[in-house]
Amino acid sequence: MSFSIGPGSRIRKSPYFEALVAHGLTHMTTYNHMYMPASFGDPDAEYEALVERVSLWDVACERQVEVVGPDAFELVQYVSARDMAGCAVGRVRYAPVCDHDGTLLNDPMILKLAEDRFWFSIADSDLVLWVRAVGAERGLDCRVFEPDASPLGVQGPRAEDVVAVLLGEWVRDIPFFGFVEVEHDGIPFVLCRSGWSGQGGFELFLTDGSRGLDLWNAVWAAGEPFGIHPGGPTLNERIESGLFSYRADCGGEATPLEVGLGRFVSLDRADDFVGKSALLAERARGPARRLVTVLLSGERLSATSEHPWPVVDLDGSPSGEVRVAVWSPKHDSNLALALVASSVAGGGFTTVTPSGEELVATHLNFFGE
Amino acid sequence: MSFSIGPGSRIRKSPYFEALVAHGLTHMTTYNHMYMPASFGDPDAEYEALVERVSLWDVACERQVEVVGPDAFELVQYVSARDMAGCAVGRVRYAPVCDHDGTLLNDPMILKLAEDRFWFSIADSDLVLWVRAVGAERGLDCRVFEPDASPLGVQGPRAEDVVAVLLGEWVRDIPFFGFVEVEHDGIPFVLCRSGWSGQGGFELFLTDGSRGLDLWNAVWAAGEPFGIHPGGPTLNERIESGLFSYRADCGGEATPLEVGLGRFVSLDRADDFVGKSALLAERARGPARRLVTVLLSGERLSATSEHPWPVVDLDGSPSGEVRVAVWSPKHDSNLALALVASSVAGGGFTTVTPSGEELVATHLNFFGE
Numbered sequence: 001m002s003f004s005i006g007p008g009s010r011i012r013k014s015p016y017f018e019a020l021v022a023h024g025l026t027h028m029t030t031y032n033h034m035y036m037p038a039s040f041g042d043p044d045a046e047y048e049a050l051v052e053r054v055s056l057w058d059v060a061c062e063r064q065v066e067v068v069g070p071d072a073f074e075l076v077q078y079v080s081a082r083d084m085a086g087c088a089v090g091r092v093r094y095a096p097v098c099d100h101d102g103t104l105l106n107d108p109m110i111l112k113l114a115e116d117r118f119w120f121s122i123a124d125s126d127l128v129l130w131v132r133a134v135g136a137e138r139g140l141d142c143r144v145f146e147p148d149a150s151p152l153g154v155q156g157p158r159a160e161d162v163v164a165v166l167l168g169e170w171v172r173d174i175p176f177f178g179f180v181e182v183e184h185d186g187i188p189f190v191l192c193r194s195g196w197s198g199q200g201g202f203e204l205f206l207t208d209g210s211r212g213l214d215l216w217n218a219v220w221a222a223g224e225p226f227g228i229h230p231g232g233p234t235l236n237e238r239i240e241s242g243l244f245s246y247r248a249d250c251g252g253e254a255t256p257l258e259v260g261l262g263r264f265v266s267l268d269r270a271d272d273f274v275g276k277s278a279l280l281a282e283r284a285r286g287p288a289r290r291l292v293t294v295l296l297s298g299e300r301l302s303a304t305s306e307h308p309w310p311v312v313d314l315d316g317s318p319s320g321e322v323r324v325a326v327w328s329p330k331h332d333s334n335l336a337l338a339l340v341a342s343s344v345a346g347g348g349f350t351t352v353t354p355s356g357e358e359l360v361a362t363h364l365n366f367f368g369e
Numbered sequence: 370m371s372f373s374i375g376p377g378s379r380i381r382k383s384p385y386f387e388a389l390v391a392h393g394l395t396h397m398t399t400y401n402h403m404y405m406p407a408s409f410g411d412p413d414a415e416y417e418a419l420v421e422r423v424s425l426w427d428v429a430c431e432r433q434v435e436v437v438g439p440d441a442f443e444l445v446q447y448v449s450a451r452d453m454a455g456c457a458v459g460r461v462r463y464a465p466v467c468d469h470d471g472t473l474l475n476d477p478m479i480l481k482l483a484e485d486r487f488w489f490s491i492a493d494s495d496l497v498l499w500v501r502a503v504g505a506e507r508g509l510d511c512r513v514f515e516p517d518a519s520p521l522g523v524q525g526p527r528a529e530d531v532v533a534v535l536l537g538e539w540v541r542d543i544p545f546f547g548f549v550e551v552e553h554d555g556i557p558f559v560l561c562r563s564g565w566s567g568q569g570g571f572e573l574f575l576t577d578g579s580r581g582l583d584l585w586n587a588v589w590a591a592g593e594p595f596g597i598h599p600g601g602p603t604l605n606e607r608i609e610s611g612l613f614s615y616r617a618d619c620g621g622e623a624t625p626l627e628v629g630l631g632r633f634v635s636l637d638r639a640d641d642f643v644g645k646s647a648l649l650a651e652r653a654r655g656p657a658r659r660l661v662t663v664l665l666s667g668e669r670l671s672a673t674s675e676h677p678w679p680v681v682d683l684d685g686s687p688s689g690e691v692r693v694a695v696w697s698p699k700h701d702s703n704l705a706l707a708l709v710a711s712s713v714a715g716g717g718f719t720t721v722t723p724s725g726e727e728l729v730a731t732h733l734n735f736f737g738e
Contacts, residue, residue: 003397004374005374005396006396006673008676009617010616124379125402126495129498129502130501133506251378306377308378
């Protein structure tokens with residue numbers, strides 16, 4: 001099932017948009033009020049390029065929320081469920097952000113650009129509204145806004161080679177979740193070893209939106225000898241690699257403990273943060289649901305399957321949802337993430353596809369463990 | 370230019386989704402993390418049905434933010450730039466919501482369901498995060514959440530007839546922006562005389578998402594004698610009717626005074642509200658930009674034109690953007706909304722389309738005046 005979507009002004013085009021069109025983009029989605037490439041027409045080729053060579057991704061839709069000013073650290077530390085104390089300038093921490101009831105609102109990477117300047121590199125919700133409201137109502141002295149910063153992802157086993165050709169061998173020394181501010185041919189960007197795949201690589205946070213095509217073309221040229229391919233976040237690879245997708249995997253109402261992000265929540269830190277007391281209580285009683293990775297029976301699923309699907313336990317009672325499901329080359333099986341009642345999690349269950357087919361789920365792991 | 374978009378789990382399907390597919394939906398967009406119908410393949414027929422007969426719209430993506438509890442009014446009144454005092458239960462006010470700098474965050478209708486219970490019926494931003502953060506940080510005693518409430522729009526000159534056939538002649542007495550809670554064949558909904566067209570009609574806020582197809586089918590059956598047609602918010606009609614589209618018309622950074630919503634901002638009310646001092650200062654100095662309605666030269670534009678387009682003044686200097694432009698049957702001309710420097714607003718200017726064509730703009734009116 002597929003529909004057309006055209007480029008209107010309510011949804012923004014990224015600085016790389018023209019390059020996507022030139023490379024034959026066929027499937028789009030939207031993310032943070034921006035168009036995001038979903039496929040260039042051959043999902044198998046995109047998967048193969050990502051896991052065997054190198055893939056170039058317009059992930060500008062992973063917008064930044066900048067917090068800057070004398071009280072920036074105080075605000076970031078208060079809204080982050082992960083302790084940001086001790087994070088060095090030039091380093092990143094992955095940090096769930098919750099509301100006062102412990103409900104997950106976003107799961108950004110937080111980049112510490114300076115002692116008084118941070119970026120939340122966000123998933124798909126208007127986190128800027130949350131952080132700005134909390135800062136303003138607490139009377140904190142800092143600005144909260146969306147800067148001109150648009151990540152371009154270079155992902156895959158040859159990604160480091162591509163970036164080394166582009167910028168020099170020194171980039172090989174950048175540690176995971178480390179970043180530096182650089183300029184290449186007058187194009188300014190933040191070069192960070194990060195990305196939403198398990199294949200390694202970098203994200204180039206372009207900080208001059210007028211130079212999008214220049215940056216895309218420079219990376220493309222450096223990547224051609226390595227077989228670079230246009231792509232985007234890849235459903236089967238990211239499930240294989242255990243990467244969480246806020247909203248896709250949990251809808252709008254889940255806690256970090258339910259979805260396996262507990263190890264990124266600093267429940268034992270001394271200072272208070274938004275949602276702490278609710279999450280402490282949830283830890284004590286145990287989460288009501290769990291996100292699990294399962295293998296699914298049945299014919300090979302396509303990358304564009306319709307989701308979610310209802311889950312029933314072995315007694316036939318409704319017990320949650322398969323949130324996403326797709327064929328996994330790595331497992332040579334259909335692979336899915338399901339958010340299910342804790343009583344069901346860890347065991348088998350069944351789900352029904354939109355075409356009415358009943359599929360059997362086999363437990364693989366609790367997500368994040 | 371058009372791309373495919375498929376139904377994944379990160380973007381929600383409305384309770385009416387299957388009906389859209391059955392009626393031959395061809396074009397989709399996304400709004401508040403939900404799929405929204407854009408066209409069923411014949412924009413001219415959809416416009417004609419809307420202005421001459423009656424059109425049925427899935428506008429479930431116009432989500433609700435419910436505020437309920439002892440301090441609900443205090444919170445609503447504080448975040449609303451429009452004075453909500455004196456609003457009766459069963460009535461609606463259109464109310465811009467701004468941040469502390471006076472930047473527009475959303476332009477909801479606010480429904481007063483009870484003295485201690487309100488719905489913000491929102492445009493495309495996560496207003497729930499803003500309202501929840503402000504309420505929690507101020508220690509106000511109320512809950513802020515998204516209820517199960519999905520509007521179905523019945524719009525056009527025969528809309529009242531359709532709803533009268535469905536529910537009875539009494540519905541003709543409901544005033545504009547008045548509503549009642551009703552049940553029809555066990556389907557619960559809030560019936561409100563409102564909608565995002567200038568053609569009149571109702572919105573039925575379904576409050577049991579499992580009954581979406583039942584409600585759609587009941588309205589469809591009542592509407593068939595009147596020539597009901599599937600549709601959705603219609604770009605040319607809504608510009609002709611002077612209806613604002615947050616984000617499409619202004620991007621993410623504008624004030625209500627810039628975009629012609631000043632008459633809905635109660636700057637002279639006695640109590641404080643978020644953004645009041647910033648907006649008072651802006652009123653004193655005059656807004657830097659203005660949203661204007663203009664006629665545009667050139668060949669008939671399609672409903673799926675790519676936007677926005679750059680504006681230059683008569684001296685050739687960059688002066689803003691044409692945000693949306695489309696053929697208007699009413700004006701027998703291309704019609705556009707442009708957000709331009711105040712120095713340019715009111716006069717002529719030129720714009721350049723993505724294909725490089727230069728179009729001449731003729732001032733029609735300041736939006737909202």
